[in-house]
Amino acid sequence: MTPPFTTFEARNLVKDLGELGMKVMRGAENVTSVDDIDVGTAPRDLIYQEDKLSLYHYKAQGKTTSKVPVLIVYALVNRPYMLDLQPDRSIIRNLLGHGVDVYLVDWGYPTKEDMYITLDDYISGYLNNCVDVIRERANVDKINIMGICQGGTFSTIYSALYPQKINNLVTLVTPIDFSTKDGLLFSWAKNLNVDNLAKTYRVIPGDFLNSGFLMLMPFTLNIRKYVDIIDTLEDKDKLLNFLRMEKWIFDSPGQVGECLRQFIKDCYQENKLVKGKLQLGDKTVNLKNITMPLLNIYANADHLVPPASTKPLNDYVGTKDKTLYEFKGGHIGVFVGSKSQKELAPAIATWLQERDTPTPRVKAKPAAAPKATATVVEKKPAAAPKAKAAVAEKKPAAATAAKAKPKAAAKKK
Amino acid sequence: MNTTTDYLETWFKTQETITKSWLDSSKKMQEAFTGSGKVGADTDIFNLYSSWTKPIFDSLGKGKGISEDTVKETMSKVFGSTNAYARLYEIWLPLFKAIQDKSFNPDTWKDTLDPAKYQEVMNKVWGFNPEALEEFNKQASRLAEMFGKNAEQFANPWSEAITKNIAAAPQFFEGHPESIMNSFHNLFRAFDSTVGTAFHVPQMGKDREKVELVLRWLDDLAVYTAKNTEYQHVMYATGQAAMEKVIEAVAQKIKEGTEVKDFSEFFNLWIDLNEKTFYALFQTDEFSKLQGQVLDASLNVRQHFFKLMELYLYDFPVALRSEMDDLYKTVYELKKKVKSLEKQLKNKVGQEVGA
Numbered sequence: 001m002t003p004p005f006t007t008f009e010a011r012n013l014v015k016d017l018g019e020l021g022m023k024v025m026r027g028a029e030n031v032t033s034v035d036d037i038d039v040g041t042a043p044r045d046l047i048y049q050e051d052k053l054s055l056y057h058y059k060a061q062g063k064t065t066s067k068v069p070v071l072i073v074y075a076l077v078n079r080p081y082m083l084d085l086q087p088d089r090s091i092i093r094n095l096l097g098h099g100v101d102v103y104l105v106d107w108g109y110p111t112k113e114d115m116y117i118t119l120d121d122y123i124s125g126y127l128n129n130c131v132d133v134i135r136e137r138a139n140v141d142k143i144n145i146m147g148i149c150q151g152g153t154f155s156t157i158y159s160a161l162y163p164q165k166i167n168n169l170v171t172l173v174t175p176i177d178f179s180t181k182d183g184l185l186f187s188w189a190k191n192l193n194v195d196n197l198a199k200t201y202r203v204i205p206g207d208f209l210n211s212g213f214l215m216l217m218p219f220t221l222n223i224r225k226y227v228d229i230i231d232t233l234e235d236k237d238k239l240l241n242f243l244r245m246e247k248w249i250f251d252s253p254g255q256v257g258e259c260l261r262q263f264i265k266d267c268y269q270e271n272k273l274v275k276g277k278l279q280l281g282d283k284t285v286n287l288k289n290i291t292m293p294l295l296n297i298y299a300n301a302d303h304l305v306p307p308a309s310t311k312p313l314n315d316y317v318g319t320k321d322k323t324l325y326e327f328k329g330g331h332i333g334v335f336v337g338s339k340s341q342k343e344l345a346p347a348i349a350t351w352l353q354e355r356d357t358p359t360p361r362v363k364a365k366p367a368a369a370p371k372a373t374a375t376v377v378e379k380k381p382a383a384a385p386k387a388k389a390a391v392a393e394k395k396p397a398a399a400t401a402a403k404a405k406p407k408a409a410a411k412k413k
Numbered sequence: 414m415n416t417t418t419d420y421l422e423t424w425f426k427t428q429e430t431i432t433k434s435w436l437d438s439s440k441k442m443q444e445a446f447t448g449s450g451k452v453g454a455d456t457d458i459f460n461l462y463s464s465w466t467k468p469i470f471d472s473l474g475k476g477k478g479i480s481e482d483t484v485k486e487t488m489s490k491v492f493g494s495t496n497a498y499a500r501l502y503e504i505w506l507p508l509f510k511a512i513q514d515k516s517f518n519p520d521t522w523k524d525t526l527d528p529a530k531y532q533e534v535m536n537k538v539w540g541f542n543p544e545a546l547e548e549f550n551k552q553a554s555r556l557a558e559m560f561g562k563n564a565e566q567f568a569n570p571w572s573e574a575i576t577k578n579i580a581a582a583p584q585f586f587e588g589h590p591e592s593i594m595n596s597f598h599n600l601f602r603a604f605d606s607t608v609g610t611a612f613h614v615p616q617m618g619k620d621r622e623k624v625e626l627v628l629r630w631l632d633d634l635a636v637y638t639a640k641n642t643e644y645q646h647v648m649y650a651t652g653q654a655a656m657e658k659v660i661e662a663v664a665q666k667i668k669e670g671t672e673v674k675d676f677s678e679f680f681n682l683w684i685d686l687n688e689k690t691f692y693a694l695f696q697t698d699e700f701s702k703l704q705g706q707v708l709d710a711s712l713n714v715r716q717h718f719f720k721l722m723e724l725y726l727y728d729f730p731v732a733l734r735s736e737m738d739d740l741y742k743t744v745y746e747l748k749k750k751v752k753s754l755e756k757q758l759k760n761k762v763g764q765e766v767g768a
Contacts, residue, residue: 020495034484051748112737116745125752184695191698191705193712200712200719202738218691219684226487226494227680247483 020230027233037240037247040081042093044104048133052108055130057137058096065099066349067358068167069138071130072104073158075150076122076259077209079251080106082335083148085244089336091345098349103134105151109253115202119262120280123158131158131165141359142167142292144352149173149305149331153267156313157280160289168355170295170348173331175305176313178271182306184216189268198257206252213249216303245336274316287313293321295351297334297344304331323351498680500534505679508663512672517664535652623724630717637710644707647700655690659683 048055072092074080083104084090095102105127110117134143144167147155152174159166180186197204214221232238272278278285294317298310314322327344329337334344511517662682666672673679694700723733732740 020498024491024495031484031488034481037481037483113741113744115738115741121749181696184692187696187698187701188704191701193705193709196709196712196716200716215695217688219687222490223494223497224680224684226491227498229487229491230495243481243483243487246487250483250486 023230023233027230027239030233030236030239033236034240034243037243039086039244039247040084041087042084042090042096047103047137048130050126050129052110052114053126053130054106054108055133056104056106058092058102058104060101061093061096063099064101066101066353066356068140068142068144068352068356069101069103069134070095070144070146070170070352071134072102073127073145073147073151073155074105074107075148076107076255077150077206077252079248079253080104080148082248082332085248085336086241089241089341091335091340091348094341094345095349098346098353100349100352101138103130105130107253110203110256111254112202114256116258117256119259119266122259123154124161124281124283127154127158128162131162135165135361139361140167141165141361144168144170146170146348147172147174148335150175150263153273156287156290157273157278157285159292160285160287161280161283163289163291166292167357167359168293168295168352169290170297170352171310171313172297173299173302173305173310173334174296174313175267175309176316177274177309178268179274180306180308182308183304185212185304186268186306186309188212189264192264192268194261194264194269198261201254202257203254204257204260205254209255210250210252213304274312287316288318290317291319293323293355294319295323295325295348297325297327297348299327299329299331299334301329302331302334321355497534501680501683502676504534505676508660509673509676509679512663512667517667535649623721626717626721626724630714630721633710633713633717637707637714640703640707640710644703647694647703651691651694652687655687656683658686658690662686 043059044056045059046054047057072080072083074083084092087093092102092104107122107126131143131145135141142165145155145159147153147170149172152171153176155169156171156174156176159169175186178186178189201208229239229242232242266272266278270277273285274287276284276286294314296310296313298305298307300307302310311324314324325344325347327334327339329339334340508517659679659682663673663679673682719734723735726733
């Protein structure tokens with residue numbers, strides 16, 4: 001058979017590839033003039049630090065109308081400035097603009113020093129301390145918690161363990177039921193020897209996880225994206241938008257081996273959360289304890305956390321006030337897409353405002369000789385030391401403490 | 414970039430280099446095409462685009478041009494991707510010509526597709542780096558040799574054998590990844606159970622430990638090499654299958670009278686069909702298992718290497734990894750204790766104030 005082609009027009013190759021090269025050259029001035037890629041610019045105060053963790057309180061934009069503050073809990077993977085990527089793509093600014101009082105946990109960048117931190121330390125330690133700090137500052141007994149992706153799983157677990165501290169739970173693209181085969185990450189995690197991974201690295205490099213994320217859409221994320229950007233190199237605003245996203249994608253903190261080990265094994269491999277078998281320290285996580293209102297947001301085209309993993313949360317919680325919100329788009333679109341800014345963020349603000357019932361701080365009945373290992377204590381607010389007594393709470397596992405709590409609650413202001 | 418002068422200087426030098434590269438490439442291109450004119454006849458033509466982009470990126474990335482790390486990394490990826498794009502273009506162009514000439518035949522085109530060239534596109538997508546693997550193997554050989562010598566020659570024959578095996582590994586790769594793994598395993602077992610225990614191996618102490626670790630490490634390395642080869646083979650084969658689907662799709666379009674009109678359309682078709690084909694592979698339990706095995710094998714190599722390093726550094730006044738782990742554990746436990754005591758104290762103070 002005769003070969004289908006024996007010659008071709010070299011001029012075409014020269015012309016087309018030459019044009020591609022010239023586009024790069026024309027964009028060179030824009031590229032070289034970028035000295036800094038600004039992200040996370042909404043004004044905020046650092047109000048609490050513990051080890052690598054930082055807790056921020058955002059400055060109000062106009063009048064804060066909500067009485068119950070919301071704590072945003074981002075995933076350990078990637079950085080939380082995705083929620084304030086740039087002024088016109090910022091869920092945080094959007095919520096502030098709707099009068100919501102916003103706090104944010106920044107987990108920081110763990111180093112090998114942090115290699116022994118457990119899932120329990122993150123949730124019953126760091127997260128619980130942040131919640132207590134906000135309760136004191138805002139002078140409320142319960143706050144709202146809004147968890148993103150893995151941060152949503154953390155928030156869900158936290159709400160199940162400490163329901164007495166949470167007014168409303170909002171979850172965004174949050175994996176709950178890990179038995180699904182819809183998402184590749186869920187399938188791949190099943191055959192991951194995470195014990196060996198944690199033992200080898202101690203703190204697993206962010207690049208390791210990134211390579212897994214890129215594998216989900218390899219041709220689009222490794223080739224097409226960078227070829228397409230050439231057309232917009234000459235437009236500095238578009239270039240900066242692209243670079244902000246690039247910065248976020250590859251700004252990946254390492255993952256503490258011990259915590260990741262438990263998260264992968266207990267959730268991805270054994271699906272213990274929905275089975276009611278997840279153990280944190282001496283506590284078992286029971287999703288039925290989630291009796292506060294729930295807003296569960298999923299993205300219908302989410303390739304990282306598929307709807308099959310997020311939607312079932314509503315079937316397992318104990319509350320009757322539960323809302324399932326479908327966002328039409330993908331995982332990242334939830335944070336930065338135009339629909340996110342126009343529809344989703346206002347919808348969250350409205351949902352919270354409809355349930356904006358503050359629970360004032362209460363005086364505690366002084367506990368008699370609390371056990372050191374079984375007591376969580378709140379510090380007094382510095383501004384009003386004499387007005388309110390600290391509240392001593394026993395862990396949910398301690399039956400006597402659970403019974404004692406209503407007595408304390410009776411002394412509401 | 415510090416000043417406008419710097420920028421202009423960089424720009425000028427870039428232009429100069431590009432012009433030179435352009436002239437050289439054009440000359441080579443003409444030579445290439447005055448030969449048989451067939452794709453693959455001369456590799457020079459295929460370096461055309463990278464000869465363009467490399468000097469651009471070199472000049473932009475040498476500190477004078479780009480000062481922000483994210484921009485540097487992004488531009489590196491842009492150039493890397495456009496090189497893969499250009500490779501694909503080289504595959505596309507004769508195809509386009511054949512479509513125009515009405516001589517397109519999908520079966521023949523598949524036969525004439527240069528696998529080596531397509532492999533380069535795949536390497537870019539998956540980040541495979543054959544040169545890095547080769548260098549890795551060379552280093553492993555050198556390390557094996559070094560350990561062999563340090564262990565007073567006793568392991569040299571074995572070390573030499575394993576070094577040769579590593580060097581020969583690529584020849585085993587073609588379709589028989591398990592065979593090389595087994596060859597290493599067998600060698601290791603034979604040594605470990607016979608010569609290793611009976612003759613020259615030091616009876617005890619750190620030397621014995623070192624030797625055993627070297628053997629274990631090389632064994633791990635062999636398993637990793639074999640598994641990684643199997644993994645890459647699956648990826649290349651899937652890439653090839655995807656390319657065949659692309660050609661079939663092109664043929665179908667011609668049949669339907671809606672032929673692909675330009676490279677952009679071909680590129681999008683290629684991306685979409687590849688994503689679909691690889692997604693189907695990635696969804697399988699077999700792939701998930703293989704991926705897990707490759708990772709596990711690489712982790713074993715890493716772990717034994719770290720242990721070896723510790724043994725060799727043991728006598729030096731440096732903090733070892735395992736010692737730091739112990740220290741971190743102590744710090745972690747102390748921190749927890751301090752936090753717990755602080756809370757108890759605050760609780761007590763709070764109770765006194767509230768009483």
